Amino acid sequence: MSIEIRVASEKDASLWDRLVESSPHGTIFHTWKWLKIAEKHTNSRLYSLIGYKGTEPVGIFPLFFQKKTFLKMVFSPPPHTAIPYLGPVLVNYNKLKQHKKENSFLEFQKEVDRFLKDKFRADYVYISLPPGLSEPRPFKWTGYEVEPAYGYLNDLSNGIDNLWKNFERKLRGDIERGKRRGITVEEGDKEEVGVIYDLLLDRYAEQNKMVTVPKEYLLDVYDSFFQNIKVFVAKYKGETVSGLIDIHGTDIHNRDRAATWIGNPRPKFKITPSPNDLLTWEAMKYACEHGFKYYETIGTAGDERLHNYYSKFNPELLIRFSVKKTSFMSELLENTYLMLLKPVYNKLLLKIRKTAR
Numbered sequence: 483m484s485i486e487i488r489v490a491s492e493k494d495a496s497l498w499d500r501l502v503e504s505s506p507h508g509t510i511f512h513t514w515k516w517l518k519i520a521e522k523h524t525n526s527r528l529y530s531l532i533g534y535k536g537t538e539p540v541g542i543f544p545l546f547f548q549k550k551t552f553l554k555m556v557f558s559p560p561p562h563t564a565i566p567y568l569g570p571v572l573v574n575y576n577k578l579k580q581h582k583k584e585n586s587f588l589e590f591q592k593e594v595d596r597f598l599k600d601k602f603r604a605d606y607v608y609i610s611l612p613p614g615l616s617e618p619r620p621f622k623w624t625g626y627e628v629e630p631a632y633g634y635l636n637d638l639s640n641g642i643d644n645l646w647k648n649f650e651r652k653l654r655g656d657i658e659r660g661k662r663r664g665i666t667v668e669e670g671d672k673e674e675v676g677v678i679y680d681l682l683l684d685r686y687a688e689q690n691k692m693v694t695v696p697k698e699y700l701l702d703v704y705d706s707f708f709q710n711i712k713v714f715v716a717k718y719k720g721e722t723v724s725g726l727i728d729i730h731g732t733d734i735h736n737r738d739r740a741a742t743w744i745g746n747p748r749p750k751f752k753i754t755p756s757p758n759d760l761l762t763w764e765a766m767k768y769a770c771e772h773g774f775k776y777y778e779t780i781g782t783a784g785d786e787r788l789h790n791y792y793s794k795f796n797p798e799l800l801i802r803f804s805v806k807k808t809s810f811m812s813e814l815l816e817n818t819y820l821m822l823l824k825p826v827y828n829k830l831l832l833k834i835r836k837t838a839r
């Protein structure tokens with residue numbers, strides 16, 4: 483019996499979330515509510531695919547379609563949402579024997595790829611797989627380029643004392659010196675989300691970069707997932723100098739993983755030691771004290787500039803995969819944009835923002 487692909491509608495939202503929650507690949511970013519928020523703020527159209535074998539769901543796959551001029555593009559996740567990974571969620575995958583796993587995933591992926599060709603004739607497809615799905619071969623076998631992607635993961639299960647002892651010695655000293663200097667870390671709420679966003683704007687401007695995630699999107703996420711969003715701010719002499727937005731329960735299946743999501747900007751005036759050392763420690767400690775087994779640092783390990791900072795916390799390297807399929811024209815335009823147009827575009831937007839302020 484072959485797999486049939488159907489596009490889910492609002493009436494399927496409860497089923498969709500049950501499938502996300504029952505799968506080891508399901509993340510908070512896969513939930514129906516988060517996907518709809520992302521659709522609202524990205525000028526994309528969401529296609530929530532469910533694969534059925536007979537009447538039984540075998541997998542889901544959220545896809546975001548965008549059309550710009552003559553280019554048709556499909557993303558999972560969509561750009562400018564700070565969603566680090568999305569991609570497919572497979573049902574009962576870990577209960578299957580290896581032969582069945584491979585064949586079921588490959589068949590599902592072939593049907594999704596056929597949907598992409600028939601529905602969109604997409605010039606560009608980009609998919610970032612979740613950490614729980616370390617199997618990129620079905621994409622390679624259907625013509626995608628496969629690249630590794632990296633994160634960091636701290637094991638909290640052995641307790642706070644063990645976590646602290648495993649930090650670099652200098653880092654432990656800097657955290658203690660930060661406390662003695664008067665740096666404090668407090669919990670925040672929706673108002674502090676806005677403060678952290680403004681700090682990020684200033685930090686990115688110093689680097690001639692733009693914050694591409696809309697502020698309204700972050701506030702929408704906070705309103706809808708306030709029970710999962712944890713905000714921390716670092717203060718010095720009564721002023722908020724840095725902040726961090728964490729997500730508690732990124733993995734929907736076990737709900738045992740917390741993740742640092744957005745923040746940790748370098749303060750606009752130099753403070754030694756960096757308040758971000760204490761900020762990150764307090765966020766990790768909070769997660770540990772509240773029963774989380776893992777603390778994921780999203781989107782840092784693959785960055786040559788950032789890895790040197792975050793590796794001081796002695797995390798494990800988390801390896802997952804991203805996949806891409808492009809036409810000749812879309813690849814040419816992508817390379818041209820990254821090399822030539824993006825820097826010019828960012829500088830122009832920065833000038834506009836500074837003038838407006």
